[in-house]
Amino acid sequence: MLPFTFHAPTRILFGEHTAGSIADVVKEFGGKKSFIVTDANLFKAGVVAPIIESLEAAGLGRTAIFDQVPPDSDIRCVNSAVAMAAEGGCDNIVAVGGGSVIDTAKVVNICLTYGGDMLDYQGLNNLPSKLSPLVCVPTTAGTGSEVSLVAMIKDAEERKKLLFGSRFLAPDAAILDPCLVVGLPPRLTAATGFDALTHSLEALAAVSTSSVISDALALEAAKLIFEHLPAATADGADLEARSHTLVASTMAGLAFTNAGVGIVHAMAHATGARFGTHHGMTNAVYLPYGLEFNLSAVPDKYALAARFLGISRSADDERAAMDLVDGVRKLMQRCHLPSRLREIGVPDIAEGELAELAEAAVTDPAIMFNPREATVEDIGGIFKGAF
Amino acid sequence: MVFTSSEELERILMDLWGRIKSDPSMSGELVRSKLIVQFRYREPEGCLTVDGSDGQELKLVWGQYDKKPTIEMSMKADVAHEFWMGRVSVPVAVLTGKMVSKGPTPKALALLPVIRPAFNIYPEVLKQAGKEALLASG
Ligand SMILES: NC(=O)c1ccc[n+]([C@@H]2O[C@H](COP(=O)([O-])OP(=O)(O)OC[C@H]3O[C@@H](n4cnc5c(N)ncnc54)[C@H](O)[C@@H]3O)[C@@H](O)[C@H]2O)c1
Numbered sequence: 001m002l003p004f005t006f007h008a009p010t011r012i013l014f015g016e017h018t019a020g021s022i023a024d025v026v027k028e029f030g031g032k033k034s035f036i037v038t039d040a041n042l043f044k045a046g047v048v049a050p051i052i053e054s055l056e057a058a059g060l061g062r063t064a065i066f067d068q069v070p071p072d073s074d075i076r077c078v079n080s081a082v083a084m085a086a087e088g089g090c091d092n093i094v095a096v097g098g099g100s101v102i103d104t105a106k107v108v109n110i111c112l113t114y115g116g117d118m119l120d121y122q123g124l125n126n127l128p129s130k131l132s133p134l135v136c137v138p139t140t141a142g143t144g145s146e147v148s149l150v151a152m153i154k155d156a157e158e159r160k161k162l163l164f165g166s167r168f169l170a171p172d173a174a175i176l177d178p179c180l181v182v183g184l185p186p187r188l189t190a191a192t193g194f195d196a197l198t199h200s201l202e203a204l205a206a207v208s209t210s211s212v213i214s215d216a217l218a219l220e221a222a223k224l225i226f227e228h229l230p231a232a233t234a235d236g237a238d239l240e241a242r243s244h245t246l247v248a249s250t251m252a253g254l255a256f257t258n259a260g261v262g263i264v265h266a267m268a269h270a271t272g273a274r275f276g277t278h279h280g281m282t283n284a285v286y287l288p289y290g291l292e293f294n295l296s297a298v299p300d301k302y303a304l305a306a307r308f309l310g311i312s313r314s315a316d317d318e319r320a321a322m323d324l325v326d327g328v329r330k331l332m333q334r335c336h337l338p339s340r341l342r343e344i345g346v347p348d349i350a351e352g353e354l355a356e357l358a359e360a361a362v363t364d365p366a367i368m369f370n371p372r373e374a375t376v377e378d379i380g381g382i383f384k385g386a387f
Numbered sequence: 388m389v390f391t392s393s394e395e396l397e398r399i400l401m402d403l404w405g406r407i408k409s410d411p412s413m414s415g416e417l418v419r420s421k422l423i424v425q426f427r428y429r430e431p432e433g434c435l436t437v438d439g440s441d442g443q444e445l446k447l448v449w450g451q452y453d454k455k456p457t458i459e460m461s462m463k464a465d466v467a468h469e470f471w472m473g474r475v476s477v478p479v480a481v482l483t484g485k486m487v488s489k490g491p492t493p494k495a496l497a498l499l500p501v502i503r504p505a506f507n508i509y510p511e512v513l514k515q516a517g518k519e520a521l522l523a524s525g
């Protein structure tokens with residue numbers, strides 16, 4: 001067996017209504033004054049209420065609540081949150097929201113802990129020491145950011161995302177409470193679920209960095225998503241379906257943060273930065289194409305997944321791998337996800353712009369984990385196919 | 388430690404980068420990128436800056452440099468040796484923390500294919516420096 005490292009420093013707590021006891025967790029990490037990061041929708045919908053109640057009852061706040069995180073948060077948002085947290089004298093952060101909120105909280109934590117300009121900390125393994133306590137409560141079942149070692153923040157002017165990656169970025173605790181995900185609309189439920197599925201299938205295929213541990217997590221996560229995402233999409237109040245997809249997204253998060261992602265994420269990052277499309281939705285559209293592209297490089301891995309998911313009985317790896325692609329397309333249909341880029345707001349672009357987009361994808365950090373080398377032409381071809 | 392002193396590290400890497408500079412297929416791309424890339428080594432210590440920012444000529448500077456680099460890459464000198472030998476999986480080095488990159492990661496990654504031809508030059512540089520024993524060690 002090849003050597004590997006596996007990081008899973010985040011304490012994971014799962015249960016209906018566990019968010020109501022968040023104060024105990026914050027206290028254990030030594031937090032005294034919490035800074036809550038969330039978005040306006042969630043705040044208005046009352047999703048954050050049990051968390052505020054718990055913190056207040058324990059005498060840990062209400063010090064400051066920043067509820068202005070936009071989807072795909074940016075530098076400006078981080079800076080205003082940092083100013084507010086510093087003014088409030090907060091010593092720990094509680095993030096309640098989807099990937100946009102959690103990524104914002106991570107970068108706010110960098111600025112709050114070390115001071116200075118966030119640009120000095122972008123890069124890989126570029127954080128000097130442990131950050132202040134961060135507890136994350138995901139309200140989407142998708143990004144896995146509640147356990148991942150990365151965060152991405154948009155540089156709106158440059159139309160690109162800043163990447164921060166460090167083992168110190170893993171949150172201290174993730175509280176998985178399916179009750180908080182109930183209000184997520186069907187389209188976003190399906191899209192975020194496909195973000196998690198993409199994490200799982202790309203981590204599985206990242207053969208130079210994956211391990212038996214990441215494979216096990218990736219496979220089981222994919223299985224839970226295949227089994228429960230249609231129900232979670234059809235009936236948001238189905239707590240069993242919500243629970244399984246939520247835990248699956250965290251498992252897929254652990255898998256990808258240790259093994260990496262691949263071409264689908266690289267293309268989704270490039271496309272999202274350019275056209276503002278939702279991360280999970282964009283992944284979903286590219287996923288079947290990415291699988292087809294990699295099929296010749298990792299037929300065994302895809303076949304393993306197809307058999308594990310019960311969607312192929314073929315003994316032939318290539319055949320089984322093709323069954324996986326089919327299975328993914330069928331799952332998209334069952335979740336009523338669009339299958340074309342133009343359906344998610346991507347305009348038909350000229351060759352020159354396509355070349356720029358492809359260039360962004362081939363230099364996206366996600367692509368270095370992909371099992372098959374992709375050229376600018378390959379990416380252009382996939383884009384046209386998916387359009 | 389592969390390199391016995393900072394002086395030896397300097398001699399070998401400056402020789403390698405001198406050859407990269409005189410190969411237009413590599414230096415042309417580096418100059419076109421207009422990037423300033425700084426490599427910081429430890430065990431033994433060393434710092435090399437490759438500056439293509441004027442868009443004309445690639446500057447190679449060992450030691451202190453006054454301009455702010457676009458990208459900083461830090462690693463043990465042993466990791467750099469393994470890298471030039473073509474034995475480092477960059478994703479693995481990134482995930483295990485052996486390589487540290489500061490600055491815009493996509494720009495750093497875009498340079499990888501550009502300098503890859505230097506993997507073929509490095510063994511010759513080691514021979515010139517009397518370090519061919521390193522080539523035999525698998
Ligand atoms: N750091 C990582 O590991 C990682 C991994 C993947 C993606 N991401 C990032 O995550 C972001 C996407 O995150 P996301 O997909 O979770 O979406 P999101 O956080 O952008 O949220 C999308 C929308 O859903 C709403 N929403 C969230 N939870 C809700 C709920 N329970 N009820 C009702 N509405 C709710 C939000 O208000 C928002 O309008 C992207 O910026 C992406 O880059 C990060």
Ligand SMILES: [Fe+2]
Nearest residue numbers: 143195199279
């Ligand atoms: Fe993702």
